[in-house]
Amino acid sequence: xxxKRQLGVIVIVLTLIGVDVVGAGEWSGFGPLQQMGVxxxxxxxxxxxxxxxRGNHPA
Amino acid sequence: MNPTLSRILKGISVFLAVLAAVAYVGxxxxxxxxAVDLFQWPFDYDQGEGFELYDAILYSRGKWPYKDNAVYxxxxxxxxxxxxxxxxxxxxxxxxxxxxxxxxxxxxTLVTGGAIFAVVRRRVGGWFIPLISGLAFFAxxxxxxxxxxxxxxxxxxxxxxxxxxxxxxxxxxKHGGRNLILGLVMLLCAGYxxxxxxxxxxxxxxxVFLRDVKKAVLSGVALAVVVGAVFWLLNAATDGQWxxxxxxxxxxxxxxxxxxxxxxxxxxxxxxxxxxxAGYLIYELFWDRLSAYxxxxxxxxxxxLLSGKWGAxxxxxxxxxxxxxxxxxxxxxxxxxxxxxxHTVTEKAKSFAETTIAGASLASGVALxxxxxxxxQQAAARPLRDTAGSAxxxxxxxxxxxxxxxxxxxxxxxxxxxxLLAVAIPLLYLLQAPLMLHLPTAGPVFGPLAQTLGVGGxxxxxxxxxxxxxxxxxxxxxxxxxxxxxxxxxxxxxxYVRTSDGPVFxxxxxxxxxxxxxxxxxxxxxxxxxxxxxLDTTDIVARIxxxxxxxxxxxxxxxxxxVLQAIGQNYTTVETVCMNGFSYGIxxxxxxxxxxxxx
Numbered sequence: 001x002x003x004k005r006q007l008g009v010i011v012i013v014l015t016l017i018g019v020d021v022v023g024a025g026e027w028s029g030f031g032p033l034q035q036m037g038v039x040x041x042x043x044x045x046x047x048x049x050x051x052x053x054r055g056n057h058p059a
Numbered sequence: 060m061n062p063t064l065s066r067i068l069k070g071i072s073v074f075l076a077v078l079a080a081v082a083y084v085g086x087x088x089x090x091x092x093x094a095v096d097l098f099q100w101p102f103d104y105d106q107g108e109g110f111e112l113y114d115a116i117l118y119s120r121g122k123w124p125y126k127d128n129a130v131y132x133x134x135x136x137x138x139x140x141x142x143x144x145x146x147x148x149x150x151x152x153x154x155x156x157x158x159x160x161x162x163x164x165x166x167x168t169l170v171t172g173g174a175i176f177a178v179v180r181r182r183v184g185g186w187f188i189p190l191i192s193g194l195a196f197f198a199x200x201x202x203x204x205x206x207x208x209x210x211x212x213x214x215x216x217x218x219x220x221x222x223x224x225x226x227x228x229x230x231x232x233k234h235g236g237r238n239l240i241l242g243l244v245m246l247l248c249a250g251y252x253x254x255x256x257x258x259x260x261x262x263x264x265x266x267v268f269l270r271d272v273k274k275a276v277l278s279g280v281a282l283a284v285v286v287g288a289v290f291w292l293l294n295a296a297t298d299g300q301w302x303x304x305x306x307x308x309x310x311x312x313x314x315x316x317x318x319x320x321x322x323x324x325x326x327x328x329x330x331x332x333x334x335x336x337a338g339y340l341i342y343e344l345f346w347d348r349l350s351a352y353x354x355x356x357x358x359x360x361x362x363x364l365l366s367g368k369w370g371a372x373x374x375x376x377x378x379x380x381x382x383x384x385x386x387x388x389x390x391x392x393x394x395x396x397x398x399x400x401x402h403t404v405t406e407k408a409k410s411f412a413e414t415t416i417a418g419a420s421l422a423s424g425v426a427l428x429x430x431x432x433x434x435x436q437q438a439a440a441r442p443l444r445d446t447a448g449s450a451x452x453x454x455x456x457x458x459x460x461x462x463x464x465x466x467x468x469x470x471x472x473x474x475x476x477x478x479l480l481a482v483a484i485p486l487l488y489l490l491q492a493p494l495m496l497h498l499p500t501a502g503p504v505f506g507p508l509a510q511t512l513g514v515g516g517x518x519x520x521x522x523x524x525x526x527x528x529x530x531x532x533x534x535x536x537x538x539x540x541x542x543x544x545x546x547x548x549x550x551x552x553x554x555y556v557r558t559s560d561g562p563v564f565x566x567x568x569x570x571x572x573x574x575x576x577x578x579x580x581x582x583x584x585x586x587x588x589x590x591x592x593x594l595d596t597t598d599i600v601a602r603i604x605x606x607x608x609x610x611x612x613x614x615x616x617x618x619x620x621x622v623l624q625a626i627g628q629n630y631t632t633v634e635t636v637c638m639n640g641f642s643y644g645i646x647x648x649x650x651x652x653x654x655x656x657x658x
Contacts, residue, residue: 002269004345033315050345058348059269 007059008051015044068478075485076187082492083191086198089498094165094207096540098158102549102569104639105537106583106614108209109568110136112157113578115146125293125300128588129595131602132562132579135304137587139251140293142211155572160209167217168206172196174220175384178227178352183392191488192388196381200328200497200530204537205374211253212374218249219259219355220381226263227351230270239267239274243282250286254309255362259378262358266351308587311369318367325363325376328532329383331491336386339393352389356382370583373532391484398476494531499540501527521640536640548638552612555634555645559609564626566614579608582617589619600625606648613644 002010019037051059103109114124114136124136124143136143142163149159176193183189196202206213222245229239246263249256260282268275293301326333340353359379366375469476493512500509500517509515509529517529519539526539556563556574563571568578580599588594596619602608603625611630616623630646637643 002272007269047344054345 002059003056004051004054004059005056008048008054010048011051012045012048015041015048019044065478068482072478072481072485075482075489079191079485079488079492080187082489083194083198086203086492086495087194090197090203090206092499093203093538093540094161097161097207098165100541100545101156101158101573102639103157103567104541105205105208105210106567108157108160109570109572110578110581111138111143111209111211112146112155112160113568113572114138114140114143115150115160116155116572118143119147119150123297123300125297125304127300128304128581128585129598131598132577133585133599134578134581135300135308135584136581137304137308137584138211138253139305141248141252142214145214146209157209157569161207164209164211164213165207167214168197168202171213171217171220171381174217174224175381175388178224178385179388179392182389183396185392185395188388188392188395188484192384195332195384195387195488195491198492198495199377199380199384200495200532200535200538201325201373201377201380203497204530204535205377208537210374212377215249215253215256216377216381218245218252219256219378220385222246222249222259222263223351223355223382223385226266229267229274239278243278246282247285247289251289254305255365255375255378258358258361259355261361262355263351265358266349266354269349269354303588303593304584307591307593308584310591311587312590313367314369315367317371318364321366321373321376322363324373324532325379328495329380329491330494331487332380332383332387335390336383339386339390342390350389352382352385356386370587391487395477395480395484398480497528497530497532497538499527500529523637523642524640526640539640541639544637545639548636548643552636552638552643552645555610555612555647560651561607561609561648563610563612564603564608565610565612566617567612570612580618582615585622586617586619589621594619596621603629606630606650608648611644611646613646614641 019041097104113134117124118140124134124140126135128135142160145163146160149162153159153162172193175196176189179192180186180189197206202213222242224242225238225245226242229235229242231238242263246256246260249259264275264279264282267278290301336353336356340349340356343349343353356379359382363376363379365371366373496512496514498509498512498514499505500514506515509517514529517527518525519528519530519535521536521539524544526542528539530538552570553573556565556570556576559574559576562579563574563576564579565571566580566582570576571578585594585599589596600621603622606629608630611626618626626646630648631652632644633647633652634645635642636645
């Protein structure tokens with residue numbers, strides 16, 4: 001069984017990888033795709049941190 | 060609680076529930092009328108329907124549709140086989156007609172709606188919320204427009220829905236193992252109906268992973284082995300053409316602005332379901348355990364985001380629509396059940412005591428703080444403590460106490476919350492209903508109905524004509540009913556095909572199939588392969604240069620540029636026929652036109 005804390009770590013890691021994989025990390029100027037990438041990244045990281053703070057509750 | 064007010068609220072809730080049920084049953088009726096209309100239409104309604112049927116015909120003859128596109132008849136399918144295999148049993152009933160595939164797809168949507176109803180009913184009970192959740196699926200403009208088409212997408216959504224419903228119960232004490240296996244089989248079916256089901260596979264396995272890592276790994280490995288084995292067999296049996304046509308040919312250019320457009324349209328049309336589903340996902344993510352349905356809703360967005368691909372469309376969001384219908388039903392059902400939880404006498408007494416104590420505590424704390432400022436700490440504290448009694452001893456205002464007070468107030472208000480929700484839930488469904496309004500606007504029933512709904516006389520402008528059809532989503536090529544002019548135009552084009560001096564080079568397969576001619580070319584497949592550098596056009600261009608094809612029928616000119624150029628040099632447009640809202644170009648070989656000039 002996965003806990004909220006473990007899920008939080010997974011969410012943060014996947015967010016960072018995901019944003020980079022879809023190309024938002026390829027820096028040739030700060031266009032709409034980069035803005036969306038940063039937005040999704042921030043939301044993902046915030047969600048991940050909250051989940052980590054939720055501790056050992058089952059995910 | 061005031062009994063009169065309670066009776067009034069109950070009456071309003073029943074009235075609104077009946078209105079909401081009528082609205083969503085009405086959408087279902089519109090869907091059935093549209094489906095029946097399409098069942099009678101013998102030609103392609105959506106470009107690609109005839110090719111799906113032709114794949115089924117090829118399978119029924121024991122032939123593969125995955126062939127070398129550089130060789131005559133330059134035809135191959137770019138989809139997996141399951142949908143086409145499901146059509147085969149209907150071919151003896153309907154013959155080689157597109158209605159066979161349309162019936163399969165239509166039935167698939169009925170199963171999907173039924174599954175949504177069953178899941179919501181099983182989870183939250185009652186009839187109203189499950190019923191509207193199931194009907195909401197048919198009320199979606201996306202499902203309405205593509206549901207009765209001879210395309211595989213809705214069959215994939217059906218398998219996805221069933222897969223999630225089974226896997227959600229994989230820890231069932233009695234049938235857990237069976238549910239998991241059935242869920243994996245449904246995932247396999249979904250994937251071999253259309254490749255996009257991969258997102259649902261990820262959702263299902265993620266759910267199992269959160270609950271039981273070992274089972275998730277075993278399930279994932281088992282699924283990968285079976286998928287891989289079937290994949291290898293198909294590829295080996297088709298000399299590698301399976302890989303070229305279903306994988307390599309589907310790598311198309313991506314336009315993210317198109318995705319954003321469809322994302323916004325999806326939200327505008329299904330706002331209530333999406334907001335409720337998103338809220339349910341957030342609730343489960345942080346405060347409860349994630350369910351298979353919430354995860355499915357989340358990952359289904361991934362499918363939707365692929366709608367920026369060339370050739371993709373709004374139907375990429377239909378999985379997300381199904382997931383939103385389920386999750387919104389679960390969210391409202393849960394809210395209703397929490398509010399309606401019955402209190403025992405003890406609970407009521409406890410609730411009353413808690414409310415009184417917390418209220419006194421909070422009030423005295425606030426008053427104490429104010430008095431302290433006015434009179435000084437020593438003078439105010441002692442008499443007030445005596446008055447508040449033991450419950451309020453040494454009380455101070457704190458967020459925690461305020462929270463306790465609010466909680467106790469909520470408990471005491473639960474009977475009211477239940478009644479208010481009974482009014483709010485059908486009201487929300489009623490507010491959502493017009494957001495996805497779509498219906499024909501002419502005819503003895505739909506004409507006055509459209510007038511009543513404020514869209515009387517509205518038309519949808521197609522390429523070459525206008526149809527009396529209104530859809531909240533705006534411009535659309537689908538959804539309208541066919542007219543007598545359309546049937547006449549279809550027969551007119553068919554006359555060219557029947558008298559063709561040579562094979563028919565058509566962008567739609569149904570003309571050839573209805574005339575008993577061989578199906579030549581799959582234009583979008585040729586285009587995709589050409590753009591990916593996987594198509595040798597030498598032979599096809601040579602045949603066009605020799606004017607071997609008796610007639611060319613264009614609808615959208617999807618063919619690769621060298622093919623279009625060769626046709627332009629060797630064929631001449633003799634007529635443009637408006638059918639089903641599209642302009643069909645009829646081109647005859649120059650050799651025939653030269654002959655007629657000579658004569």
